[in-house]
Structure formats: structure tokens, C-alpha cells
Amino acid sequence: MPRSRQAAIVGVYTTKQGKLADRTSFSLQLEAIRGALDDAGLALGDVDGIVPMYGSDHLPGSTAHQFWAEQLDERPLRLMETGVAAGGLAKAAAAIEAGMCGVVVLFYGKAGWQLGPRGVQAEATAPRVPDWAFEQAGAYMATWYALWARRYMHEFGATHADLAEVAVFTRYHATLNPGSIMGPKGEITVDQVLESRPICEPLNLLDCALDNDGGYAIVLTHAAVAASCRKTPAWVLGGAESVCADFYRTIPEPWFPEEGKAVRRAADTAFSMAGVSRDDIDVAGLYDCFTITTIRDLEEMGFCKIGEGADFVKEGHCLLGGKLPTNTDGGLLSNSHNGDPSGMHVIEVVRQLRGECGARQVPDARIGAVLSQGWAVHGIAGVLILGAE
Amino acid sequence: MIYLKPLPQIEPGNKEFWDGLAKREFRVARCDNCGHYNWIRLPACRSCLSERQTWTAVSGRATVWSYSIVHRGPGAFRDEVPYAVVLAKLEEEPRSCLVLGNTVGIPVDELRVGLPLKITYLDVPGENVTLFRFTKAD
Numbered sequence: 031m032p033r034s035r036q037a038a039i040v041g042v043y044t045t046k047q048g049k050l051a052d053r054t055s056f057s058l059q060l061e062a063i064r065g066a067l068d069d070a071g072l073a074l075g076d077v078d079g080i081v082p083m084y085g086s087d088h089l090p091g092s093t094a095h096q097f098w099a100e101q102l103d104e105r106p107l108r109l110m111e112t113g114v115a116a117g118g119l120a121k122a123a124a125a126i127e128a129g130m131c132g133v134v135v136l137f138y139g140k141a142g143w144q145l146g147p148r149g150v151q152a153e154a155t156a157p158r159v160p161d162w163a164f165e166q167a168g169a170y171m172a173t174w175y176a177l178w179a180r181r182y183m184h185e186f187g188a189t190h191a192d193l194a195e196v197a198v199f200t201r202y203h204a205t206l207n208p209g210s211i212m213g214p215k216g217e218i219t220v221d222q223v224l225e226s227r228p229i230c231e232p233l234n235l236l237d238c239a240l241d242n243d244g245g246y247a248i249v250l251t252h253a254a255v256a257a258s259c260r261k262t263p264a265w266v267l268g269g270a271e272s273v274c275a276d277f278y279r280t281i282p283e284p285w286f287p288e289e290g291k292a293v294r295r296a297a298d299t300a301f302s303m304a305g306v307s308r309d310d311i312d313v314a315g316l317y318d319c320f321t322i323t324t325i326r327d328l329e330e331m332g333f334c335k336i337g338e339g340a341d342f343v344k345e346g347h348c349l350l351g352g353k354l355p356t357n358t359d360g361g362l363l364s365n366s367h368n369g370d371p372s373g374m375h376v377i378e379v380v381r382q383l384r385g386e387c388g389a390r391q392v393p394d395a396r397i398g399a400v401l402s403q404g405w406a407v408h409g410i411a412g413v414l415i416l417g418a419e
Numbered sequence: 420m421i422y423l424k425p426l427p428q429i430e431p432g433n434k435e436f437w438d439g440l441a442k443r444e445f446r447v448a449r450c451d452n453c454g455h456y457n458w459i460r461l462p463a464c465r466s467c468l469s470e471r472q473t474w475t476a477v478s479g480r481a482t483v484w485s486y487s488i489v490h491r492g493p494g495a496f497r498d499e500v501p502y503a504v505v506l507a508k509l510e511e512e513p514r515s516c517l518v519l520g521n522t523v524g525i526p527v528d529e530l531r532v533g534l535p536l537k538i539t540y541l542d543v544p545g546e547n548v549t550l551f552r553f554t555k556a557d
Contacts, residue, residue: 150493156426156546157494161433162459165425166550167521168489168496169504176487177506184485184532230504231488279459281506283515 032253037123038263039416040256041070041135041249042377047366048211050141050243058139058245059086066247071260072133074102076251079109079125079134081118084370086138109134113271114317114402115373117412119250120269120300126252133255139245140369145171146241162279172238172320174278176230178407179322181285183232185337188325190232192340194223196321197236197363199349204360206350206390211240212364223321237321239361244368248376264380267397268304268415272296275409282406286329286336293330293403293411300399301332304415308332311415312395313382314354315375317403318361324348327401328356330408350390358382358390372402376414383418422543423495429548433460435474440549445538447509447516449475458509458516466514479538480556481507484517486530503527507536507553523552 032038043065045058067074080098087094095110108131111118115136122134143149147170159165164174182188198220204213218236226235256263272295275282290297301307308331316327325339333354334342342348348356359365359378366374379398381387395418402412429437439446447456450464451471463470486505489496496502502521509516522530523539535556542549 147491147493147497152423152495152497154423155421156423156543158428159425161427161430161436162519163425163427164519165493166427167504167519168424168492168499168502169487169519170493172491173487173489173504177485177504180487181485181506181532228488228490228501230490233487276459280517280519283517 032265033127035127035129035252037126037250037252037266038256039248039266039376039380040251040259040261040263041066041072042380043069043247044209044374044377045139045245047209047244047368048242053141053243055085055140055142058141058243059137062139062245062247063135063137066135066137066249069261070249071258072249072251076133077102077105077135078107079111079122079131080107081111081122081134081136083115083136083138083373085140114404114410114412115248115376116269116400116402116414117271117296117410119248119266119376119414120271120412122250123266123269126250132251134250135247136250136373137245137247138368138370138373141243144241145369148241164278172230172233174407175320175322176233178281178285179232179320182322182326185286188340190224191220192344193232193237193321193325194220195340195343196318196324197223199343200318200357200361200363203350203358203390204364207359207365210360210365211242213360233320233322239319239363239367242366242368244366246373246377248373262384262418264383264416264418266414267306267417268300268302269413270296270299270303271412273410275406278406288336290330290336291408293327293401293408293413294332296411296413297331297401300413300415306397306415310397311354311399313358313379313392313398314356315379315398315400316356317372317375317401318357318363319367321363324356326408327403331399331401350392355392358387358392372404372412375400375402379416383416420544422546425494426543426546426548437548439474439476440540440551443540444476445479445551446474447477447511448472455514456509456511456516457514458518477509477511480510481518481536481538481553483530483532483534483536484508485532488527488530501527503530505530505553520551520553522554524554
């Protein structure tokens with residue numbers, strides 16, 4: 031029995047993912063909001079809280095709700111939250127349970143620009159960027175994660191082939207997801223990852239997430255409303271956020287402490303709130319912007335010890351049929367990375383708990399865990415524990 | 420040869436750092452209260468929250484904490500691949516300063532974690548800016 035105002039995810043929606051040259055970011059956001067509300071069986075008039083994802087806020091920070099309040103027919107919004115998806119949803123769930131608001135929609139949409147180096151054109155004069163910004167050194171996201179991977183390999187003796195195992199299992203899952211971008215290209219091998227062209231050593235092309243357009247939305251409400259929604263609710267059993275570092279100007283030491291960093295802090299809080307253990311998790315959605323990220327996620331989430339993430343993957347635990355099926359949609363590596371894709375993992379876990387996943391369905395999935403992370407590698411973390419009942 | 424890669428916005432809060440480079444000094448904000456170095460500079464010392472910090476010239480000696488060889492360069496970096504990006508750990512203690520930068524004069528296949536480095540300087544032609552690079556220690 032859910033608590034009287036316990037929060038649940040009752041609607042999810044993903045737009046088409048891929049190159050969407052004929053769309054705008056805004057149109058994807060609107061489509062996603064409408065789609066997720068329709069999935070829930072709710073109306074726009076029910077919404078009184080929003081979590082606009084990065085780039086979907088239109089006005090910065092705490093003024094974003096003013097844009098959206100007016101855009102959504104001068105709706106008096108009672109909550110505007112920020113944070114990577116699982117973190118924003120965790121805080122929205124707490125607000126819902128406390129009675130601050132009733133129906134919250136998290137949304138995102140991006141079209142027409144790329145995150146990676148292809149999206150940056152040379153200019154006629156040297157552009158100016160803030161003080162110690164990484165662009166001065168020709169670094170970008172892949173570079174930061176490459177630095178992290180190199181140090182990880184140095185400290186724990188992991189090899190590039192170990193990292194490649196992540197791309198291999200994630201692609202296999204994508205082949206079972208008809209909506210994934212890379213699934214139609216078929217399975218890959220460790221050797222294919224190692225032979226794909228280098229991007230930022232030690233990371234090759236197939237170690238990197240996709241860089242596509244797309245949108246999504248997620249609707250959260252409380253038990254009384256959830257009871258009348260169209261789909262089976264995915265209950266929020268626990269959720270938390272933790273933030274520890276800056277905007278990719280350095281990564282504070284230590285990098286791999288035994289006690290973990292922001293991810294571990296958020297995970298411990300979320301698991302404690304949920305009253306479940308790591309062994310209780312039937313399906314996981316872990317932020318996988320690069321192969322190294324998944325390995326670090328597994329360690330920081332406490333599914334294995336620090337330094338043992340590569341072995342955990344090699345032993346097959348992350349595969350469908352393993353003890354922790356992970357990123358069953360093909361993840362950011364092979365399903366979709368649409369710019370701020372952290373909500374995609376939430377949506378896949380919700381679909382697993384609903385039993386909607388067809389060939390990639392985890393049998394009898396009851397409890398799922400989601401990790402959203404980013405900024406200075408694990409600088410920001412959000413963790414959500416979801417249950418089918 | 421026009422320099423087309425991104426350059427820093429030099430402002431009152433960071434001018435002393437960039438002025439230091441022109442004088443061949445790599446300056447790090449050092450706390451007047453507890454003596455800890457802070458990279459990058461924040462408004463207050465991370466260790467004791469004192470707002471009294473002084474841009475202090477450091478030795479320029481460092482080691483490779485981590486590195487990446489970049490094969491796909493953004494914007495004006497496109498034609499320079501492969502190039503190295505390092506996170507260099509300055510020798511100053513106790514709070515570690517991991518500084519992101521490019522290298523000069525180090526063949527990319529010689530890079531390894533722990534390689535001793537020193538800071539060197541590059542006056543940007545046609546711009547009133549001096550940049551820093553990491554090169555092999557003597």
C-alpha cells in the first residue's frame with residue numbers, strides 16, 4: 031500500500047530520437063509534455079510543477095518557471111526544480127509528498143546542435159571564453175572522461191578492452207530495442223570497439239555516447255491521482271541528489287576514494303529511504319555517456335567495490351539475464367544521447383516496471399534503480415529507486 | 420599565423436593570473452590565512468573560507484596526473500590533431516592543484532602518468548595574451 035501522498039511516475043514519453051533537422055528544441059519539448067500527460071491520462075490543466083531540464087528552461091535558473099508559467103497559459107506553478115533527471119524527480123517527489131504541489135512534469139527537448147567536437151566551428155578570430163574554461167585547451171566532454179579513464183586504468187590496472195565490454199553489452203541491449211538508434215546496426219565485439227577510430231585516447235568512437243536530437247518527458251504525481259491514471263504507477267521508493275564539484279575546470283582529488291563521492295552519497299540516501307538493498311534491484315538505468323562512466327557508476331552506486339567495476343561487467347552481471355540488467359534500452363551509448371539524456375534512463379526503468387519492454391523485458395521486474403550524473407564527471411548525481419508496488 | 424583557438428576573457432578577478440604569465444610566472448591563489456593553494460581560484464579559500472587570497476608564483480614543477488591524446492579537435496583545434504591534453508598536478512601541497520592544459524615539445528607517445536613536467540609560456544601573436552603550456556622537466 032502506498033502512503034497517502036506517496037509520489038509515483040505515471041506518465042513517460044520519448045519523441046523520435048535521431049537527426050531531427052526539421053524540428054526545433056521547443057517543439058520537441060511541447061510534444062514531450064503533451065505525450066507524457068497523455069500517457070498518464072492527465073491534462074495540461076492538472077500540472078502545477080515543472081522540472082525543465084538543461085537547455086529547456088528558456089530563462090536561466092530560478093526564473094525559468096516565469097517563462098513556462100506564462101507559456102502554459104499563465105498557470106500558477108507551485109514548484110520549479112532543477113537538477114539532472116533523477117535528482118530533480120527526487121526533489122519533486124518530496125515536494126509532492128509534502129503537499130507543495132500535485133502534478134509535476136519533467137521535460138527536455140533538443141534539436142539542431144551537437145555536443146561533440148563536430149558541433150564547434152572555427153571562427154575568423156579567436157573566440158573568448160571564460161577564464162580557465164577547458165575550450166582553451168581543445169578539450170571537450172570526451173576529453174574529460176578520457177582523463178578520468180586513463181587515471182582509472184593507471185590506478186586499478188584496467189585495460190581498454192575492459193572498458194570496451196561496456197559498449198558490447200549495451201549494444202546488445204539496443205539490438206532488442208526497436209526504437210534505438212544503433213540497434214539496427216547489430217551487435218559489436220570488443221575488437222570492433224578497440225579498432226574504431228580514436229577520439230580522445232584511451233576512448234575510441236565506440237566508447238562514446240551518441241550525439242543526436244530528441245526529447246522526452248516524465249509525469250510525477252501522488253497516490254490519489256495515480257489511482258485514476260491510465261498506466262500502472264512506478265512508485266518513488268527513495269530518491270536523492272548530491273553535488274560536489276564545479277563546471278569541468280578541474281576534478282578535485284581524490285578521484286576514486288573507497289567511500290565514494292557524490293554518487294555514493296546520493297545512492298546511500300536513496301537506498302536508505304527506500305528500505306531496499308543493492309541486491310533487491312531487478313533492473314538499473316545508469317548514466318553511460320562513455321564506457322568508463324558505466325564502470326564507475328557500478329562502483330559508486332555500491333553494486334561492487336571501488337576498482338571492481340570492470341570485473342563486474344566482464345562477469346556478465348549487467349546483461350539481460352544477469353543479476354543487474356543495466357541500460358536495457360541500449361543506454362546513451364547505443365539508444366540515444368540527445369544532449370541532456372538523464373531522463374532516458376528513468377523512462378526505461380519505468381517501462382521495465384510496467385512490463386512494456388518486449389524482447390528486452392526483465393522478467394518480473396519489481397524494483398529499479400536510476401543514476402543520473404554529470405558535470406565534472408561525477409560532480410552532480412541524482413538517484414531514484416522505483417518500485418512496481 | 421593568426422591564433423584562432425579560444426582565448427580567456429581577462430577580467431579584474433583573473434587579470435593577475437594572466438599578467439603573471441606575461442612575466443613568466445604561474446600564479447595560484449594562496450590563502451593568506453591557512454596557506455593552502457586553491458586551483459582554480461574561487462571567491463574564498465576552499466579549506467578555511469577566508470576571502471583573503473594572494474596570487475602567488477609557484478615553482479612550475481608538476482607531474483602528469485592524467486592525459487589524453489585528442490584525435491578529433493573542435494573548431495580551430497581540428498587541424499592540430501593529434502594533440503595532448505593533460506591534467507598536471509602541481510608540486511604545491513597540501514591541497515592538490517590539478518591544472519588542465521596542453522603540452523609542447525613532448526612526443527605524444529612519451530606521455531605517461533607521473534611524467535615530470537614544467538610550465539612554459541607562449542606569447543600569442545597578435546593578441547595581448549600569454550598562455551601556459553606543459554613541457555618535460557629538465
